[in-house]
Amino acid sequence: MPRKGMRSCLYPSSKTSSYSISHHPSSPRSVPMTPRHTFSESTMEENVQIAQSIITKWDRDTSSYAKVTSLFLENRKEAKDFLKSVKDLQRAMHFYVSDNPNSEKLVRAQNLMQIAMKRLEKEFYQILSTNRDHLDPESVSGRSSHLSARSSTSDYEDDVEFEEEIQIANDSISEVEQASTLAMSDLKSIADCMISSGYGKECVKIYKIIRKSIVDEGLYRLGVERLSSSQIHKMDWEVLELKIKNWLNAARIAMKTLFSGERILCDHVFSASDSIRESCFSEISKEGAIHLFEFAEYVAKSKKSPVKMSRILDIYDTISNLWPEIESVFSLESTSVVRSQALSSLTKLGDAVRTMLSDFQSSIQKDSSKSLVSGGGIHPLTRYVMNYISLLADYSGIISDIVGEWSMPEQSPLPESYFESPNFDDSMTSTISVRLAWLILVLLCKLDGKADLYKDVSLSYLFLANNLQYVVAKVRTSNLRFLIGEDWILKHDAKVKQYASNYERMGWSKVFSSLPENPTAVISSEAVKDCLKRFNSAFEQVYRKQTSWVVTDEKLRDEIRVSISKKLEPAYRTFYDKCRVTLRGDKNIEVFVRFTPEDLGNHLSDMFYGTGVSGSLSSSHSSSSRSRGSRSV
Known part of the structure; x- marks a missing residue:
């Protein structure tokens, strides 16, 4: 940083400078030195000399050894001393500013500070680069409990606490985890030091570049593609379904490891500054997270088709289950757009589900096919509707969240005889149970109409027996059994027997009477x-x-x-x-x-x-x- 910039950090207003000059004239003979003043000055000079010895040793421009060696990797004790010397140097600079802002001692201290910051900048970059594997978000999120909870102020000068933290890491975790924990501790110490010295921007710039590349690479490896709405709309269902299946897995990993690990790391490294912590995490993760949840919204907006129902419900369920993590990881104001995108996706998915459910019921009611099933077997409509309703039963909890009070039509097109099904007790049965039973009734009404197409009355009864038996078997062997209940099954089993008896009576009466x-x-x-x-x-x-x-x-x-x-x-x-x-x-x-x-x-x-x-x-x-x-x- 230029000297002018450093000076502006050390004394923010011109009043400070004029005050210092008027009370501390440049002529030493005008005001005699007090013993206390002499002691303070000598202490500061000693701090600068100690700082100079260790800082110049690791000056990249004057030492070939310093160019190729990592301070924190080579000698952790010396790294700690280096950070402490920077802290002491900073104290000396504040002393010189208040004593004589134009003194050569201040210029000398500023030059040393710039050398130290360049060194720490290099160390910060090296730790981030060489520990990519140890600082991967999955590893960080998995061992966050091992991290020491430090205050927002730097405490790297406390020898006992520093060594205790390292010892705890060595005793309680594996070698790989040690490397991760130590790297995080070093990054935090460097960040604390650089931020307090006025060099936070340099530190943050390095961090953002490296960590954003890691997040972007992680999403790429998870198969998260940046597809547009039009691309998804034009995609064949077989291709889109594969991408949805991949997204379901990728979203869970991204939220539980990638983004959560990045948030943990960022919060730890930049615990000294709330604003920097928020800015870093937002810039690193926001873009990727938005693209992740945009995919869900684009799928919801694509062409509605019954075959898509289960996958759309899977996406909705995944985002709903991940919402606590989304809210926690992206809790910052600067990342609220991610929360908004996730909520928008949930809304659009819910709208798509409601539309498909409405279309599904309409398709049953509007079915007007006159084709007869050979031999009175199972009608294609029966198979389609019951397979679909069985699917809905598997997602009953999610659908209940989406549709809420899924009210019945006020005027039913069904004849009164169809309401012989069990009366559902509202206190015991969910709205979805009543609604699914209603959809089955709509189907049975349609089947009655199709039975009338057979010229042989006995065959029409056999057709009804076959199809109702299929419906009952589907209910009995799926989650519909738990939603609709045994009473419904028993009553419709009796109805099957009644149809079979009618078939027998009508189909064999001439034989029996002969x-x-x-x-x-x-x-x-x-x-x-x-x-x-x-x-x-x-x-x-x-x-x-x-x-x-x-x-x-x-x-x-x-x-x-x-x-x-x-x-x-x-x-x-x-x-x-x-x-x-x-x-x-x-x-x-x-x-x-x-x-x-x-x-x-x-x-x-x-x-x-x-x-x-x-x-x-x-x-x-x-x-x-x-x-x-x-x-x-």
């Missing part, structure tokens, strides 16, 4: 033949038609088969045995008695796979055996 009400009653052979004709025709018709139908859930499929079998096989077996007796001796008995009771069971076991059947049923027993064998392979 058999006599009392199979053991005495009837003529002609009546037996007529009854067999009706049964054969009805069973063949049902079998041929319904083998192309499907029941996707294995448990439901078995329950329907067992139910039909229990009603059909015992009655038919009794009638079959009677027919064999009644038509005994008839040459055409096999024309009328086409199915054995075992054949019925075999045919039933082939149904509800959606495979269909072709050709005659006369060899049904062997064909059904082959089909069962092929499925078991």
